[in-house]
Amino acid sequence: MKIVTVCGMGFGTSLMLKMTIQDILSQEGISAEVEAWDLSSVKGRTADIFFASEDMKSNLHDIEGKIVFIKNLIDVEEVKKKVLEALK
Amino acid sequence: MITDLLKMKTVKANVSASTWKEAARIVGGLLVDTGGAEPRYVDSMILSVEKYGPYIVITPGVALFHARPQDGVKEICMGLITLKSGVDFGAGEKDPVNLVFAFGASDNKTHLKVLSQIMTLLRDKAVVNQILKSNSQKEILEIIEKKFKI
Numbered sequence: 305m306k307i308v309t310v311c312g313m314g315f316g317t318s319l320m321l322k323m324t325i326q327d328i329l330s331q332e333g334i335s336a337e338v339e340a341w342d343l344s345s346v347k348g349r350t351a352d353i354f355f356a357s358e359d360m361k362s363n364l365h366d367i368e369g370k371i372v373f374i375k376n377l378i379d380v381e382e383v384k385k386k387v388l389e390a391l392k
Numbered sequence: 393m394i395t396d397l398l399k400m401k402t403v404k405a406n407v408s409a410s411t412w413k414e415a416a417r418i419v420g421g422l423l424v425d426t427g428g429a430e431p432r433y434v435d436s437m438i439l440s441v442e443k444y445g446p447y448i449v450i451t452p453g454v455a456l457f458h459a460r461p462q463d464g465v466k467e468i469c470m471g472l473i474t475l476k477s478g479v480d481f482g483a484g485e486k487d488p489v490n491l492v493f494a495f496g497a498s499d500n501k502t503h504l505k506v507l508s509q510i511m512t513l514l515r516d517k518a519v520v521n522q523i524l525k526s527n528s529q530k531e532i533l534e535i536i537e538k539k540f541k542i
Contacts, residue, residue, distance in 0.1 A: 312444030357447035377450040
């Protein structure tokens with residue numbers, strides 16, 4: 305299982321989201337690889353699930369794979385709910 | 393540590409700004425004035441929002457400006473301002489924003505630690521409200537130091 309978090313530059317929000325998702329996965333005892341990419345790295349590459357801010361929706365239309373949008377990037381409850389749902 | 397980066401000269405309370413760009417210039421200016429980043433870093437912070445959208449509004453009311461290390465970071469640095477009245481980023485229900493960070497990352501390890509501390513800080517709503525109510529940088533720094541005191 306490969307999970308990728310995406311943001312404009314791969315340096316801020318994608319890393320925050322990555323850390324939050326890693327914490328959730330380890331709490332739930334789920335093993336998966338989580339990587340943070342910038343937008344330009346996404347083209348032509350794939351992963352099982354992508355996570356990004358909802359404000360990036362218009363930049364992420366040609367993604368190959370499942371994509372989940374997060375509204376509040378630091379809200380553990382929202383991220384947890386969406387991660388577990390996506391993994392079903 | 394976040395408390396090593398946020399100092400009297402990198403924090404400002406009750407700033408007046410009428411647009412998100414003006415807020416970016418003010419908080420980015422704190423990084424430039426304290427030697428953490430080159431002026432072009434502030435331009436890159438603004439450009440990234442124009443290019444990728446307002447996703448730097450990470451949670452309602454809070455923006456975290458940043459660009460890439462190669463866009464002019466001299467050393468890891470952070471600035472924080474609170475706004476007298478909130479500005480819109482076009483971020484829907486996450487607007488208006490009244491707490492604005494600017495962050496310049498150099499090496500990856502400290503960078504992750506600081507980002508994780510920003511999340512810890514922002515997840516504590518009582519602390520965020522105290523910061524927003526503060527009238528001076530001294531007060532803001534005391535609140536943050538208290539939060540991270542072991």
